[in-house]
Amino acid sequence: MASDHIVGIDLGTTNSLVAFMQGDSPAVIPGEDGLNLVPSVVALDEKNQIIVGNAARKYLIETPERSVYSAKRLMGRGVEDIREELKMFPFQLADDMAAGEVLRIKIGERTYTPPEISALVLRQLKRNAERFFGGPVTKAVITVPAYFNDAQRQATKDAGRIAGLDVLRLVNEPTAASLAYGLDQRKNGIVAVYDLGGGTFDISILKLHDGIFEVVATNGDTHLGGDDIDNLLIAIALDDIRGDLGLDVRRSGESVARIRRSVIEAKIALSSLPSTTLDVELPGGKRYQREVTREMFERLIQPVIDRTVGPTKQALKDAGLKPSQIDEVVLVGGSTRIPKVRELVQGLFGRTPHTDLNPDEVVALGAAVQANILGGGSDVTKEMLLLDVTPLSLGIEVAGGVTDKIILRNSTIPASATQYYTTQVEGQTNVAIHVLQGERELARDCRSLARFDLKGVPPMPAGMPRIEVKFLIDANGILHVSAREQRSGKEAEIDVQPSYGLTDEQVENMLLESFDYAEEDFRQRQVIEARREAETITAALAKGKNNPAWQALTSDERHNIAGLEESLVAVKDGDDYQQIRNAIDALNQGTMRLAELMMDTAVTTALKGKAMDQTDFEEGTAAGHPVAKAEFE
Amino acid sequence: MRATHFCSACGKVQPAAPVDYFTFFGFPRKLDLDASKLEKEFYALSRHLHPDGFANAEEQERAWSLEQSSMLNDAYRTLKDPIKRTEYLLRLEGVELEEQSKQATEKARVTGELKKQVVPPDLLEEVFELNMHLEELRTQKKLGEDDPALLEEIGKAKLSLEEKFDALFEELQGQWKKWDAAVDSGTEPDRMQIRDRMVDVLNRRNYIRNLVRDVNEAMEN
Numbered sequence: 001m002a003s004d005h006i007v008g009i010d011l012g013t014t015n016s017l018v019a020f021m022q023g024d025s026p027a028v029i030p031g032e033d034g035l036n037l038v039p040s041v042v043a044l045d046e047k048n049q050i051i052v053g054n055a056a057r058k059y060l061i062e063t064p065e066r067s068v069y070s071a072k073r074l075m076g077r078g079v080e081d082i083r084e085e086l087k088m089f090p091f092q093l094a095d096d097m098a099a100g101e102v103l104r105i106k107i108g109e110r111t112y113t114p115p116e117i118s119a120l121v122l123r124q125l126k127r128n129a130e131r132f133f134g135g136p137v138t139k140a141v142i143t144v145p146a147y148f149n150d151a152q153r154q155a156t157k158d159a160g161r162i163a164g165l166d167v168l169r170l171v172n173e174p175t176a177a178s179l180a181y182g183l184d185q186r187k188n189g190i191v192a193v194y195d196l197g198g199g200t201f202d203i204s205i206l207k208l209h210d211g212i213f214e215v216v217a218t219n220g221d222t223h224l225g226g227d228d229i230d231n232l233l234i235a236i237a238l239d240d241i242r243g244d245l246g247l248d249v250r251r252s253g254e255s256v257a258r259i260r261r262s263v264i265e266a267k268i269a270l271s272s273l274p275s276t277t278l279d280v281e282l283p284g285g286k287r288y289q290r291e292v293t294r295e296m297f298e299r300l301i302q303p304v305i306d307r308t309v310g311p312t313k314q315a316l317k318d319a320g321l322k323p324s325q326i327d328e329v330v331l332v333g334g335s336t337r338i339p340k341v342r343e344l345v346q347g348l349f350g351r352t353p354h355t356d357l358n359p360d361e362v363v364a365l366g367a368a369v370q371a372n373i374l375g376g377g378s379d380v381t382k383e384m385l386l387l388d389v390t391p392l393s394l395g396i397e398v399a400g401g402v403t404d405k406i407i408l409r410n411s412t413i414p415a416s417a418t419q420y421y422t423t424q425v426e427g428q429t430n431v432a433i434h435v436l437q438g439e440r441e442l443a444r445d446c447r448s449l450a451r452f453d454l455k456g457v458p459p460m461p462a463g464m465p466r467i468e469v470k471f472l473i474d475a476n477g478i479l480h481v482s483a484r485e486q487r488s489g490k491e492a493e494i495d496v497q498p499s500y501g502l503t504d505e506q507v508e509n510m511l512l513e514s515f516d517y518a519e520e521d522f523r524q525r526q527v528i529e530a531r532r533e534a535e536t537i538t539a540a541l542a543k544g545k546n547n548p549a550w551q552a553l554t555s556d557e558r559h560n561i562a563g564l565e566e567s568l569v570a571v572k573d574g575d576d577y578q579q580i581r582n583a584i585d586a587l588n589q590g591t592m593r594l595a596e597l598m599m600d601t602a603v604t605t606a607l608k609g610k611a612m613d614q615t616d617f618e619e620g621t622a623a624g625h626p627v628a629k630a631e632f633e
Numbered sequence: 634m635r636a637t638h639f640c641s642a643c644g645k646v647q648p649a650a651p652v653d654y655f656t657f658f659g660f661p662r663k664l665d666l667d668a669s670k671l672e673k674e675f676y677a678l679s680r681h682l683h684p685d686g687f688a689n690a691e692e693q694e695r696a697w698s699l700e701q702s703s704m705l706n707d708a709y710r711t712l713k714d715p716i717k718r719t720e721y722l723l724r725l726e727g728v729e730l731e732e733q734s735k736q737a738t739e740k741a742r743v744t745g746e747l748k749k750q751v752v753p754p755d756l757l758e759e760v761f762e763l764n765m766h767l768e769e770l771r772t773q774k775k776l777g778e779d780d781p782a783l784l785e786e787i788g789k790a791k792l793s794l795e796e797k798f799d800a801l802f803e804e805l806q807g808q809w810k811k812w813d814a815a816v817d818s819g820t821e822p823d824r825m826q827i828r829d830r831m832v833d834v835l836n837r838r839n840y841i842r843n844l845v846r847d848v849n850e851a852m853e854n
């Protein structure tokens with residue numbers, strides 16, 4: 001059933017993809033431009049229309065202040081978290097941001113939260129899938145970096161909701177990749193997935209056993225990827241330009257964007273060539289050119305890629321495995337195309353990594369597999385089950401500012417833990433509970449997830465109340481906390497509200513706003529499609545006029561058709577869908593007899609033994625009504 | 634007998650029963666557990682209880698599946714680790730292990746509070762000597778001095794501790810077998826005696842583990 005398609009979405013830092021299970025294997029759904037990758041770029045054009053994907057890329061250079069990329073790096077983070085980040089990226093924060101508010105990014109005159117920006121990308125993917133299936137798509141599995149914390153996961157889920165998607169599951173990217181790998185290879189054993197993408201790094205170690213994909217350990221860095229490599233090269237170019245050309249273009253969004261584009265091209269070229277040239281046009285007719293050799297590039301990026309070593313070793317240690325015990329290493333993410341990265345991985349594990357899978361697509365393909373499993377499964381997936389883990393330990397702050405860890409990292413999810421707390425002061429009726437995520441011993445070094453109050457504790461001597469706190473991490477890796485004072489049975493149910501998260505109400509409002517935009521988009525799309533239809537019809541009519549059938553019409557009929565054609569031509573470039581639609585329908589109606597006559601001619605011609613291609617029809621028009629309603633989609 | 638996870642009439646998932654982890658898997662409260670059997674049971678139950686199989690089920694069933702599979706995972710995590718499994722069983726048998734736990738140690742370390750910790754009598758002399766050496770090492774490090782003889786001394790002590798640590802695990806495994814036999818045919822006093830012996834082994838083991846960690850820290854810093 002068309003309405004039941006559950007899609008798998010890889011919402012990437014640089015590129016995003018949507019895929020689905022086509023029979024026995026997952027397939028990526030291309031966009032209208034025929035391309036599988038949708039760049040995670042959002043821009044506003046001159047008319048304040050939202051442009052997403054490939055079409056938005058040119059705005060990064062033309063109007064950098066009206067475009068945004070790599071918004072994933074901002075998901076679920078606070079202003080102070082991203083201060084460093086903002087130095088490297090041309091994002092402008094909203095001027096009117098209040099303390100503690102979810103950060104908002106300026107795009108032109110508007111401001112958007114990171115989940116809203118991601119929602120725009122998701123909506124483009126949703127639209128691509130709907131165009132492909134010819135029906136609505138409302139359910140999705142979305143991937144996230146394995147090392148995403150609770151707030152980042154929640155923000156991703158919110159983005160899905162704002163985009164009008166029911167997010168059935170968040171799946172960790174390396175785990176999703178392992179599903180695609182496992183479906184492809186059908187082997188048992190221990191697999192390590194090394195995933196270095198545009199903005200994040202994950203390492204996951206899995207045990208594959210008769211269709212069970214059990215993650216044993218995961219680690220990573222949610223701010224490490226191709227972007228960091230680009231930024232290194234950009235910094236060098238900016239320095240050169242200042243030193244050699246005497247130009248300070250650091251504040252010129254357009255120049256920085258041009259440099260960025262050139263740097264990315266160079267980075268890609270250096271994966272296959274020994275050297276390449278940075279070539280950037282600058283203001284005032286100046287031009288920056290510099291040769292970059294692979295050797296220089298590799299020396300430059302070494303510190304960046306070395307940052308993947310620590311997490312990888314930690315994951316192996318947590319899994320209790322030696323590198324030699326890993327049966328296969330799977331590479332995921334565009335940055336693993338860099339030969340130096342492959343060399344590093346080979347050194348870490350002492351084996352040649354598996355590179356048969358397309359590192360850009362494998363995560364989306366795996367998400368499609370998981371979507372299929374959640375939809376009830378098919379013959380090839382019915383034995384498959386994913387057992388993932390939580391990447392970070394969870395705890396509660398206790399006396400002395402210490403973190404009391406109650407669910408340790410790498411615990412299989414869903415996971416739960418129950419802890420008992422009491423009061424410190426006689427007659428205390430409120431107990432504040434501070435939920436933390438991280439590995440450090442002190443609460444102030446861990447990430448604060450939420451604070452909540454358990455109110456109405458019956459007044460008792462200090463230490464008397466017995467407060468049971470239950471932590472539950474669901475299969476999405478999202479935490480739910482409930483607390484109850486056992487002597488009074490007083491219960492407080494709390495959904496963790498991330499310190500930098502949106503409230504349910506905000507998400508609802510954003511969803512409503514997106515409907516408004518969606519309607520605007522929809523009307524525009526309708527107009528464009530009607531216009532195309534009008535062009536097809538007038539072209540077909542021009543051909544019809546050369547057909548003998550045209551002469552068989554009465555002059556009144558011919559006159560009438562010409563009039564209808566003229567009215568269609570007059571309205572077709574306007575913005576009024578209904579007007580265009582009416583004119584198309586009228587012309588369709590008016591040319592009915594012409595079409596019938598043309599059919600007759602075609603049949604007669606065929607009966608005379610003439611081959612069809614010798615008639616002055618073309619295949620398409622001979623097959624039916626020459627001005628039949630054109631089919632798009 | 635295994636706890637009831639599914640309705641016997643309709644096969645639907647049931648709310649998690651408040652049972653212990655052994656009962657959850659249908660195992661007796663025995664300690665010498667076959668790891669591959671446990672894993673097999675875990676995978677089999679996962680296939681039936683994991684929320685992935687309930688994505689389209691009604692809300693109540695989804696909630697029960699979440700509850701059941703989180704309990705399954707918690708139970709598996711506890712039982713598959715030999716030390717956690719032993720500690721868990723001892724708690725079921727009414728032992729309070731908190732004083733010696735890692736958590737209590739870390740808390741004490743961070744807050745600087747003194748943790749109540751009893752040095753096992755047979756280790757008293759060794760620990761006293763080692764602590765003196767560690768103190769000396771810290772002082773030397775502060776002064777930037779280097780004394781290979783001292784490092785060797787500490788290294789030897791560490792090796793001896795590590796040997797004891799491994800031996801204690803073997804001793805613990807020996808106690809498992811006694812415990813398991815006593816579960817089948819022993820008397821209550823028999824079981825209590827084995828229980829207390831296991832508590833003692835675990836306490837000594839934790840003590841040595843903390844000591845080895847102190848040594849490692851002193852040598853690294």
